[in-house]
Amino acid sequence: MVQLSSPPVTLRPFLKWAGGKRQLVPELLKYAPSAYGRYYEPFIGGGALLLTLQPEAATISDRNSELINCYQVVKHAVEDLISHLKQHYNEANYFYEVRDWDRQAEFSAKTSVQRAARIIFLNKTCYNGLFRVNAKGQFNAPFGRYKNPTIADETVLRNVSQYLNQARVTIHQADFATTVAAAGDQDFVYFDPPYDPISTTSSFTAYDRSRFDRTEQQRLKAVVDELSARNCQVLLSNAYTDFIQDLYRDYRCVRVGATRAINSNATKRGKVDEILVMNY
Template sequence: MEEPIVINLKLNQITLPPPFLKWAGGKRWVSSRIVEMIAPLTGKYIEPFLGSGAVFFALRPAQALLSDINFELINAYNAIKINPENVLALLREHQAHHSKDYYYRIRSYKPSCMFHMAARFIYLNRTCWNGLYRVNRNGEFNVPVGTKSSVLMSTDNWFAISGILQSAKLVCGDFEDSIDVAEKGDLVFADPPYTVKHNLNGFIKYNDALFSWGDQIRLRDALVRAKLRGVRVIVTNAHHASIRELYQEHFLLESVTRASVLAGSSAHRGRFEELLIY
């Protein structure tokens, strides 16, 4: 179990919990390594694929721009930043009523209030199968209920999370927009969507549904432009020949190994190489 991180928030010492979302491809497993590479940071921290925000929460920068194309994800962060007490109260209601039938009722529910939307998002993330985020062609969340029933956890500290988020501007938008505003001395950490399971088997075709090859090229070009402006760049991506070729002219490449957890049973899980690009 990870040791909690102790931070100074205003005049009080508050124990900061780990990231509150379970996210496919999340970088909690390598966040300490990335934080070592980043420190010291004098400029702004920019993360254009926010997800669970593992590196942001481990680093706790003084200034940050956090963005993602997923509106519900950004809304959840904003709701916690603005009023964590409201989100907590709604999560307590979800905990009290949780069941298989309740899960599917909430999954089909379409709230308009930002706090109800955020609580629904967190509830589904914590009780769906493997914390997977997936939508159908209509943009509707369609992951089945999982085996976990804990909506609230002992490590939760919504007020500490809210405090950390006060230093961040949260934006829903395309990754290129966030990278292009980075200035000399800033740090961009980019963790685009990809799967490592198909590194050697139909990688481009399989990953195109997650993040197109055109987007991979667009991301590389945006990061090269940032580098030329004096921006520090760190990227995580799949360890595949096509990705190595895409970045090797402009950046240093390092292989890191991780365990895959997105499988129905441990027998189908394994260890995979990923690329650290900087």
């Protein structure tokens, strides 16, 4: 079993992700288990908790193929990725040209490095750093009009790549249930699914073309039950809604405050309540 210790290098996510956990990490660390076997994170997003804990053995996944491709490229071809990122520049017409790649038949011929560089470029230069796709799975966030964004953060990319290679990190594009199928006694599973909407107008679940509705939330809860029966240590974060509170009423639940940085209405950004669910 792995005993947690101070990670050797401070790592930061290389992508800004809607619902990312950088602001919530201090709260997550308060409740993370002090020791565990393998670490699993099926909704990896920006990977803030993974990169903070830096476990020696981990399995990470997401259903978003472009996101997982980014992690694979950062792990296996970071220098090529940096070279491609340096070819991109922060200009509106160019941004929309690159954004439209996935609307063209030639997109399937793009290399994995070209696709990863595109996603990181769009993420650094689009409005509010928002990864969002339409019903066809096409990136549709608008240009951000930032003055001088850092498109190729070489230090961050190289440090994350070094960790992914030195640790035993397995990366998959997969459904959350498939990802944790092999989790066993005392392994640590962190679930950070698309959140249950706090209102009828606040839902943002368009990380990929598959929407994560309440039926999916219920399927996730069933997986949490299965993992608990296998003696896995499970931590889950979600919105503090009546539906989620009722769904996990048989588990330990803690209400925490988090900073919400993404909302179409700037006045609604700020502190919101979230729930942490634990089976330990």
